[in-house]
Amino acid sequence: MTADQATAEKLIDMIMNYSRAQLVRTAVELNIADRLAGGPRTAGELNEEIGGHLDALSRFLKACTAIGLLEEPEPERFALAPLGEFLRTDTHAGSAISKVALGAAGPGMYRMGEYFTEVVMTGQPVAKSAFGLDFYDYYAANAVEGARFGQMMALMTHGCAEALATTFDFGPYRKIIDIGGGHGMLLSRILEAAPHTTGVVFDMPETVAGARTYMEEQGLADRAEFVAGDFHSELPSGGDLYTIKTVLCDWDDEHVARILANLHRATTPGTEVLLIDWIMPADAYGNKDFLIGLYLGSFNMLAQSGGKIRTLAEWTALIEGAGFQISDTLTLPDPPTHWDVLRLTRR
Ligand SMILES: C[S@@+](CC[C@H](N)C(=O)[O-])C[C@H]1O[C@@H](n2cnc3c(N)ncnc32)[C@H](O)[C@@H]1O
Known part of the structure; x- marks a missing residue:
């Protein structure tokens, strides 16, 4: 050859x-x-x-x-x-x-690929072109697909949730609200690690139903509330810690600023937030495959819902612009990848 x-x-x-x-x-x-x-x-x-x-x-x-x-x-x-x-x-x-x-190979993710050229030409998400609906509305309208997406996300979150639950001391908090908490994987691992805390999974109605089922199976539902809502409009108050994992990377700067503004309105000065997401690194932590994964992820998220994997400077601008400050950063090992955690304090 x-x-x-x-x-x-x-x-x-x-x-x-x-x-x-x-x-x-x-x-x-x-x-x-x-x-x-x-x-x-x-x-x-x-x-x-x-x-x-x-x-x-x-x-x-x-x-x-x-x-x-x-x-x-x-x-x-x-x-x-x-x-x-x-x-x-x-x-x-x-x-x-x-x-x-x-x-990952279901229509919700897959069909977006048909419109990648449109993404490049417009800089806009293409879920509406593919489905006639925004990305998450498509999952809400298609129960089987939505459940499969939720289960895949829970699986992807399992290692990260275990790492976070053993790294971070959740003991001092009474009520932890997980924004866009999916099927409750992150909150479940936190509640297991901190037996005196209670929690809230806040997500779309169809997804909180999946969270309730999962947390009932885990024997944790009696320590959790399942609150349905739209984080673009309003977030629940009353948490002394908020977590938000792999949610903001789904959205463009304007939507992220709105979600953070809603979080600011729902909280009081000093409230802490753990933002668990990816940060686009300069050197990919010496792991070329990881960097390639982030490049793919950043483009796919743009296609799905307008999202982006951001550099630390981009995150900082959005976070500080919304009235929070970064008090700490940590990296959670979850081989072969890892997660970045920004600890924020509401000003
Ligand atoms: C990428 S998933 C992350 C799920 C979970 N945090 C995790 O890391 O496994 C994004 C989540 O945001 C939720 N979501 C999307 N739009 C929302 C909205 N407008 N209001 C509340 N939740 C929303 C989705 O239902 C989904 O569970």
Whole structure:
């Protein structure tokens, strides 16, 4: 193979990634890994459970062998390859990866890609072009998709929440309000670490319902309130600590300023806020992959809802402009990535 052919193949590989992502998502939706956990089966046997179109299923399974999820040890008999084993939901890793497949490769995230050129030309989010709705309104209107997004976010927050709960002393606080708290993962880990505190998950109505379910499962719902609202309009008062994780990065400066102004109005001088988000670093902490992830994230967030991953100088301007000051910064390890935490005090 010439160098040019190798380069072309690399690009074609990149271009074909879209169908691979969808094959993985579909394998998860159809529970293929769980159905093959007991050993090889034919397409016909699988289809008796799935109730699909036999020829299409057979071709789908062969496509899954092409991308390394499955093997075909004998004609028309399919078995899990090592990659496919990793999708079994009876394993910790498989259950996690399955949630990522359903959330990250679902239409809510995926269809935005069709409009990336529009993003570049306008500098505006394109959820309305893709769905006729703003990004989070799309999830609110599509219960299954919304729940999958929420579960994926909770999963992405798990390591960070555990790291924060062991690093930061939540003991002195009585009531912690998590703004845009999703399915309650962060608040759950905090309440576990600080047994005398209570908390509030503040989010959109559909999402706080997911938080209630999760925190009931965790046995923590009796120490939590679930408050539905719109952080662009108003935030609940009465917390002596507020947390806000991976929320402000979703929005442009104007929206961030409005959310922070609402937080200022809801709080009294001295109230503390933990802003947990990403900071665009100059040197990516020596981790090139992490920097690439931030570049991708920053563009994707612009496409979704107008957001941005900000430098510390950009964060500082917004925070101070809204009447808060940064009293401390810390970095939480959550390999292979990490989270930045800005501790703010309301002036
Ligand atoms: C990227 S998720 C972060 C969730 C959670 N903080 C975490 O880190 O896992 C953003 C959250 O903001 C919520 N959200 C979006 N728009 C909102 C609004 N106008 N008012 C309240 N919550 C909103 C979403 O429902 C979602 O749970």
